[in-house]
Amino acid sequence: MSEHDTPDTAVVPADDFGHGAVRLDEGHVIGTGGLPDRFENPGLPPHQPRMSDLTEAGAKRAEKQVAALFSVSILGTLVFLVSYFAIARDTYVFIPGIGDVDLSNVVLGTSLGAALLGIGLGAVHWAKTLMPDHESVEMRHTMRSSEERRQGFVDTLRAGGETSQLTRRPLIKVTLGAAMGLFALPLLVQLVGGLGRLPKNELSLTYWSGEVGPDGKPHFKPLRLARDPEGTPIKAEDVTIGSVFHVQPDGLLPDPTSDEPELRAGLESGILEAKSKAAVLLMRLNPSDIKSQKEKDWGYDGIVAYSKICTHVGCPVGLYEQQTHHLLCPCHQSTFDVTDDCKVIFGPAKRPLPQLKITVDDEGYLIATQPFREAVGPSFWERGQ
Amino acid sequence: MSASTSSRPADALRDGDSKHAAPTSKAAQKVGGVAGWIDDRTGAAGGVNYLLKKVFPDHWSFMLGEIAMYSMIVCLLSGVFLTFWFVPSAGEVVYHGSFAPLQGVKMSEAYQSTLDISFDIRGGLVIRQIHHWAALMFTVAVSAHMFRVFFTGAFRKPRELNWVIGCILSMLAIVEGFAGYSLPDDLLSGTGLRAAEGFMQSAPVVGSYLAYLVFDGPFPGEAIIPRLYSVHVLLLPAILIGLFTAHIVLVAVQKHTQFPGPGKTNDNVVGYPVMPVYAAKAGGFFFIVFGVISLMAALIQINPIWGYGPYDPSPVTAGSQPDWYMGFADGALRITPNWLEFTALGYTVSLNIALGALGLIPVFYGVAIAYPFVEGWIKGDKGEHHLLDRPRNVPVRTALGVAALTYYFIFMFAAGNDIIAIKLGMSINDITHFFQATLFFLPMLMFWITKRICLSLQRHDRDLVLHGRESGTIIRTADGKFFERHEDLDPYTRWPLVQQDPVHPIQLESGVDANGVARKGARKERLRAKLSNFYFRDAVNPVTPAELAAAHVGPGHEAIDAEPPTHEIEPDKVDGRMGIDAVHDDSHEFGSSTH
The missing domain is CATH 1.20.20 (F1FO ATP Synthase)
Structure with a gap:
C-alpha cells in the first residue's frame, strides 16, 4: 500500500502492534519503483485433465x-x-x-x-x-436499469396518473385511499370475531369452584379428592408420609371401566379443559416439617394439596423429591418448596402454587372445603382483578 | 416455415436449430418435435435455452441452500402422503388398532390416526419419519445456509432483499415445524401446546383474550388441532413456497455469488452450465438428499409418539424438550429470572415469560434482517458485490456473527439444562446459573477470540504471500548456517490472498462547515465514523506488489513483517547449536535483522 493510492487513505497507528520493525502497511514505503498498486487477476488457472x-x-x-x-x-x-x-x-x-x-x-x-x-x-x-469440466464464463450486468428505462418507467407512471385524472381529482384519490384502507376490516373482524369467545372469569375458576349457575357465579360444593386417573376417592389414612397422589375432583373423571367416549354434563367445556385446571398434587409431610402456619391450617394432619399446574406456563409440576420436599416442573425447572407453602425457590416461575384447603368428611375421605382462592396456572394480565 | 414470414426471435432460433444441428436419430427428432410443439404455443425456446446455458459457480458451501430446498420439497411430498391418513380432529375415540399397549385407551382422532400411520399402514412409518427428518434437516440446512451467507457477506448489495426473504423463510420454517410436531396430539406435543398457551396468556393486556381466540376457549379445547392443521398444510406452506420461489428467482436474476479466485471477478460468473453439468449435479443432489433422509427414516427413530401416550393435561414426562429449532426460545425461558414478573396497579406483567416466549424470535430475526442495511450504512458502500468475502477478511463482521451465534447456542443449550444435569450428574441450579452468567461474558469473549483469529489468519496470508511457502528444502550455507528455502507462491495461489480491497475507517469530517456553523447530520456522521472505526481500525490489508518487491530485496534493507515479530524463531533459542532462519529463496534473511 502506498500513500498516494486514494485520498481517503488512513494511516494505521504504528503503536497498535507495539514493535520496532516498520511495516509497509504503516505507510512507510520505499522504492515502489512504478509497481502497480494492486496485484492483477491472473485469469483462470490452466485446465487439469481428468x-x-x-x-x-x-x-x-x-x-x-x-x-x-x-x-x-x-x-x-x-x-x-x-x-x-x-x-x-x-x-x-x-x-x-x-x-x-x-x-x-x-x-x-x-x-x-x-x-x-x-x-x-x-x-x-x-x-x-464424463461431463465437460471446462469452466464457462458468463458476464454480469449491473442490476440497475439504464437511465432511459428508469425514466420511461417514471414517465409511464406519471402519464397513468395524469390520464386517469387521479392527480387532478383529489376527491377520487382520498376516497379511493380510504376505501382501500378500510376494505380489509370486515374480513378481519369476521375472522377475529369468530375465532374464539371471551375468557370472562373462566381462567380464575376450576372444577373445584362448583357449577356455574344462571347468575354466572359458581356455587361451591365440597368435593372429595379422587385419584387420577382411577377416579376413586382418597382416605386420609391412605396417604402415608412421603407419598404423593395425583388428584382430580371427584365426579370429573370418566368411569375408566366404560368403553364409550363420554362428555360430562354440567361442564363449560370438556373433561380435558376441566382437568387442565383442576389437577392437584396431594402429599403428606411430617407436620413439624411444615414452616407455614397457613399451609398447616389448610391441610389436614400434614396432608397438603396444591395445584399441579405450574404458575410459569402451565405444565404439570410432575416431579416430587421426597427427601427435600421439592416440586420440580419438568418443562422449565421451576422448583417449589412444599414445606414452605410451595414458594418458588428456583427457576422462572414467580408465584407459589395455589393451595387447596382440605379436610376429611364423616367417612374419612379427604374433601376440599373451599375452592382455590386465586387463579391456577400461568399468569395473565388481569389475574389480580 | 421460414424465418422471413416472422420476425419472432424464437422462430429464428427454431429455424437455426434445424439448419445447424439436424436431429440425426429418430429419438432426437421426436424430442425436437415435442419441444417444437410446445414452442409453437409458448415461444419458450429462447428463454429455456438461456436458462439451460446459465452458469453457476461451484463451491461446497453453495450446497447448503440446495439441501434446504430439497428437504423442503421432500417435506411437501411426504406431507401430502400423510394428509391422506391423518385426521386433524380432537374428537375422542377409543383405540382398537394394532399397537397392543394402547388398546382401549381413550384418545383423540389425531393421535389415533398417527398411530395408524405408524402401525397399520404399510410403509406409513417410513413416510412419517421421512417427513419429520426432512423437517429437521430443512431447519438445519436453512440455518447453515444463513450462516454461509452471513459470514461470506453474500447479503451485501444487491442481495439485501433476498437476505430479508431468507430470514422470513427461516422464521416461518420454525413456526411451521412447531405447528407440525404439535399435530399428533401426543403427551409431548400437548405439553408443548400447553406451554404455548401459557406464552400467549403472558402477553400484556391482551393475553387471556389472545389465548381464548387461538384455542377457541379454554385450553386445550377441540379447535387447536384443526386450526394448526390448516396453518401447517395450507397457510404456511403457501407462504413458504411463494417466498421460496421469489428467493430462487432473485438468485437467478442476480446470478449466484462466487468465491474470489483466479479468473473470477466482480463482473463475471465462472462455473458450469446447467445443461448438462448442473442438471446432473443438482438434479442428482436432490436424490442424494432424499436418499439420505430415507436412510435416516429407516434407521433412526424420530418422535415415537406411541411411547408418550395420548395427551392428557395431568401427566407429564421428565425431559420434555421441543424440537431443536425451538430450543433457543425454550432455553431463554428457562434462564429468565422470575423477578421479571410483577404486578402494577393490580395487573400482572409477566415479562419472565413474554420476553423469551414472545419477544426473542422477533428480536432475533429483526436484528438479522437489519444487519445488511446497518453494515452498508457504516461502510458507505453503494457498490454491487458479487465476489464473496473470505470470513477472515472482515474480522469484525465474522466476530459479530460468532457472538450472535454464541447467544443463540447459550439459549439452545440452556433448553437442555435438565438433560445436562442428569447426564453429567450436576446440579440443575448451578447449570442454570452458569448459563445465565455466560450471557454476560461469553459472547464478548467469543467476539474477541474470533476477531483475533481472523486478524492472525489475515497476517498469516500476508506472511505467506511475502515470504512464500516452506519448501521443505534445508540449505546449508558456506559458513555453516542452515535455513529452509521458501518458494514464492505462483500467481494463481497468491491471487485469493491478495484480491480483497484494502479497507480503512472513514475519516471524521469537521462537525462545523467553513463558516463555523454546525453541519446538518454531523452527529450521525460522528456515530458512523465511530462505528467505522470499530469495524476497520485494525484492518490488515492485503500485500501489494510493492511490498512483495520490497520483501525480495536483499539483506541490509528494511525487513518486512507480516505480523508482530514474536512469531519468528530466534536462531539462538532453537537449541543453541543450530540456527535456523526463515530465509527467502533470494537469500534475504529476515528475522535475524529484526532482533
Whole structure:
C-alpha cells in the first residue's frame, strides 16, 4: 500500500502492534519503483485433465461406475416392491447397535434410500467424470436499469396518473385511499370475531369452584379428592408420609371401566379443559416439617394439596423429591418448596402454587372445603382483578 | 416455415436449430418435435435455452441452500402422503388398532390416526419419519445456509432483499415445524401446546383474550388441532413456497455469488452450465438428499409418539424438550429470572415469560434482517458485490456473527439444562446459573477470540504471500548456517490472498462547515465514523506488489513483517547449536535483522 493510492487513505497507528520493525502497511514505503498498486487477476488457472479425459480406459471405468450406481437404484426399487408385500407389518428383528426394530420400516426405508441414492450418486459421478469440466464464463450486468428505462418507467407512471385524472381529482384519490384502507376490516373482524369467545372469569375458576349457575357465579360444593386417573376417592389414612397422589375432583373423571367416549354434563367445556385446571398434587409431610402456619391450617394432619399446574406456563409440576420436599416442573425447572407453602425457590416461575384447603368428611375421605382462592396456572394480565 | 414470414426471435432460433444441428436419430427428432410443439404455443425456446446455458459457480458451501430446498420439497411430498391418513380432529375415540399397549385407551382422532400411520399402514412409518427428518434437516440446512451467507457477506448489495426473504423463510420454517410436531396430539406435543398457551396468556393486556381466540376457549379445547392443521398444510406452506420461489428467482436474476479466485471477478460468473453439468449435479443432489433422509427414516427413530401416550393435561414426562429449532426460545425461558414478573396497579406483567416466549424470535430475526442495511450504512458502500468475502477478511463482521451465534447456542443449550444435569450428574441450579452468567461474558469473549483469529489468519496470508511457502528444502550455507528455502507462491495461489480491497475507517469530517456553523447530520456522521472505526481500525490489508518487491530485496534493507515479530524463531533459542532462519529463496534473511 502506498500513500498516494486514494485520498481517503488512513494511516494505521504504528503503536497498535507495539514493535520496532516498520511495516509497509504503516505507510512507510520505499522504492515502489512504478509497481502497480494492486496485484492483477491472473485469469483462470490452466485446465487439469481428468483420468477419463486422458484415456478411453479411464472413461470406460467411469461409465461402468455410473452404470453400477444406477443399477443399485434399480435393485433398491425392486427390494422395496418385494418387501412391501413380503414383510408382515408387525415383524420385529434385533439389529446390533440399534435394538429391536420394525423390520418393514428398516427394509422399506433402506431400499427406498438405495433407490434414491443410486440415482443421485450416479448422476453426480457422471457429471464429475464424463461431463465437460471446462469452466464457462458468463458476464454480469449491473442490476440497475439504464437511465432511459428508469425514466420511461417514471414517465409511464406519471402519464397513468395524469390520464386517469387521479392527480387532478383529489376527491377520487382520498376516497379511493380510504376505501382501500378500510376494505380489509370486515374480513378481519369476521375472522377475529369468530375465532374464539371471551375468557370472562373462566381462567380464575376450576372444577373445584362448583357449577356455574344462571347468575354466572359458581356455587361451591365440597368435593372429595379422587385419584387420577382411577377416579376413586382418597382416605386420609391412605396417604402415608412421603407419598404423593395425583388428584382430580371427584365426579370429573370418566368411569375408566366404560368403553364409550363420554362428555360430562354440567361442564363449560370438556373433561380435558376441566382437568387442565383442576389437577392437584396431594402429599403428606411430617407436620413439624411444615414452616407455614397457613399451609398447616389448610391441610389436614400434614396432608397438603396444591395445584399441579405450574404458575410459569402451565405444565404439570410432575416431579416430587421426597427427601427435600421439592416440586420440580419438568418443562422449565421451576422448583417449589412444599414445606414452605410451595414458594418458588428456583427457576422462572414467580408465584407459589395455589393451595387447596382440605379436610376429611364423616367417612374419612379427604374433601376440599373451599375452592382455590386465586387463579391456577400461568399468569395473565388481569389475574389480580 | 421460414424465418422471413416472422420476425419472432424464437422462430429464428427454431429455424437455426434445424439448419445447424439436424436431429440425426429418430429419438432426437421426436424430442425436437415435442419441444417444437410446445414452442409453437409458448415461444419458450429462447428463454429455456438461456436458462439451460446459465452458469453457476461451484463451491461446497453453495450446497447448503440446495439441501434446504430439497428437504423442503421432500417435506411437501411426504406431507401430502400423510394428509391422506391423518385426521386433524380432537374428537375422542377409543383405540382398537394394532399397537397392543394402547388398546382401549381413550384418545383423540389425531393421535389415533398417527398411530395408524405408524402401525397399520404399510410403509406409513417410513413416510412419517421421512417427513419429520426432512423437517429437521430443512431447519438445519436453512440455518447453515444463513450462516454461509452471513459470514461470506453474500447479503451485501444487491442481495439485501433476498437476505430479508431468507430470514422470513427461516422464521416461518420454525413456526411451521412447531405447528407440525404439535399435530399428533401426543403427551409431548400437548405439553408443548400447553406451554404455548401459557406464552400467549403472558402477553400484556391482551393475553387471556389472545389465548381464548387461538384455542377457541379454554385450553386445550377441540379447535387447536384443526386450526394448526390448516396453518401447517395450507397457510404456511403457501407462504413458504411463494417466498421460496421469489428467493430462487432473485438468485437467478442476480446470478449466484462466487468465491474470489483466479479468473473470477466482480463482473463475471465462472462455473458450469446447467445443461448438462448442473442438471446432473443438482438434479442428482436432490436424490442424494432424499436418499439420505430415507436412510435416516429407516434407521433412526424420530418422535415415537406411541411411547408418550395420548395427551392428557395431568401427566407429564421428565425431559420434555421441543424440537431443536425451538430450543433457543425454550432455553431463554428457562434462564429468565422470575423477578421479571410483577404486578402494577393490580395487573400482572409477566415479562419472565413474554420476553423469551414472545419477544426473542422477533428480536432475533429483526436484528438479522437489519444487519445488511446497518453494515452498508457504516461502510458507505453503494457498490454491487458479487465476489464473496473470505470470513477472515472482515474480522469484525465474522466476530459479530460468532457472538450472535454464541447467544443463540447459550439459549439452545440452556433448553437442555435438565438433560445436562442428569447426564453429567450436576446440579440443575448451578447449570442454570452458569448459563445465565455466560450471557454476560461469553459472547464478548467469543467476539474477541474470533476477531483475533481472523486478524492472525489475515497476517498469516500476508506472511505467506511475502515470504512464500516452506519448501521443505534445508540449505546449508558456506559458513555453516542452515535455513529452509521458501518458494514464492505462483500467481494463481497468491491471487485469493491478495484480491480483497484494502479497507480503512472513514475519516471524521469537521462537525462545523467553513463558516463555523454546525453541519446538518454531523452527529450521525460522528456515530458512523465511530462505528467505522470499530469495524476497520485494525484492518490488515492485503500485500501489494510493492511490498512483495520490497520483501525480495536483499539483506541490509528494511525487513518486512507480516505480523508482530514474536512469531519468528530466534536462531539462538532453537537449541543453541543450530540456527535456523526463515530465509527467502533470494537469500534475504529476515528475522535475524529484526532482533
